[in-house]
Amino acid sequence: DGNVIQTKKNKADGSITFDAIEYNAVGEHTYTVREKAGNDTNIDYDTMNAEVKVKVTKDAATGLLSTAVTMPADTEFNNFAVAPVKTRFDFSKALSGRTLKDGEFSFQLKDANGTVLQTKTNNASGVIAFDDLTFTNAQVGTHKYTVEEVIPETKEAGMTYDPMKAEVTVTVTKAGHTLTATKALPTDTEFNNTFTPVATQAQFKFT
Known part of the structure; x- marks a missing residue:
């Protein structure tokens, strides 16, 4: 529904780590990860919308929930400094x-x-x-x-x-x-x- 759940910044090595999300019921969830463009007009910010899917299932024998995460093919946001x-x-x-x-x-x-x-x-x-x-x-x-x-x-x-x-x-x-x-x-x-x-x-x- 477009609500912002988390906002994170990249680390020095470029990695972006989001907090774990807790699930209490079986279901399928879809999330979109996108970069929030900055104010530097000399940088082209990546406009990619990366879709992540999480499927929550339940083991019939144990009753335990488990998750399967499907990541997009492209998980790297690429920005470019545009030279004058x-x-x-x-x-x-x-x-x-x-x-x-x-x-x-x-x-x-x-x-x-x-x-x-x-x-x-x-x-x-x-x-x-x-x-x-x-x-x-x-x-x-x-x-x-x-x-x-x-x-x-x-x-x-x-x-x-x-x-x-x-x-x-x-x-x-x-x-x-x-x-x-x-x-x-x-x-x-x-x-x-x-x-x-x-x-x-x-x-x-x-x-």
């Missing part, structure tokens, strides 16, 4: 009009809510390298991000900044107890700025 999965991606920076400097421009990685997760700068070769993104068992699904250049309040004279907001999608899937992260980058992953030298003057005078 990581993925990463790079963008690039190009500057026309003069040589690009290491760490010259800043770029932000934002989540779907607009929260800044990472801020990185370009290197002298134009590479913008973001750190790994890590996903756990509870994060199976689709995750969307944007990458955009930080346009300073005080802009450099002659500099035109790229307003592009590049969208990145990471899809986390699960096969068995293994996570996989698949990234989808936009066609354009290069931020392009243009530097136009400010006009200057030269003055000379004869007498």
Whole structure:
């Protein structure tokens, strides 16, 4: 009828021992043993319902009761610790009009809510390298991000900044107890700025 009769924890060796059940009459009894799932979202808990049958019989000659226990074929509960999965991606920076400097421009990685997760700068070769993104068992699904250049309040004279907001999608899937992260980058992953030298003057005078 689904009532909980006993609750036990496993020992260090993995064994789970239930207390003896007393019977006072002939009959057949069926029990279900199942694991109570914990709160650790990084563990896949076994959902097996193990059925145990007990048949109580009586010896006609002695009047004594005896039990015969029928165990299921599978008596082992198997849990799995699901390892997190990581993925990463790079963008690039190009500057026309003069040589690009290491760490010259800043770029932000934002989540779907607009929260800044990472801020990185370009290197002298134009590479913008973001750190790994890590996903756990509870994060199976689709995750969307944007990458955009930080346009300073005080802009450099002659500099035109790229307003592009590049969208990145990471899809986390699960096969068995293994996570996989698949990234989808936009066609354009290069931020392009243009530097136009400010006009200057030269003055000379004869007498």
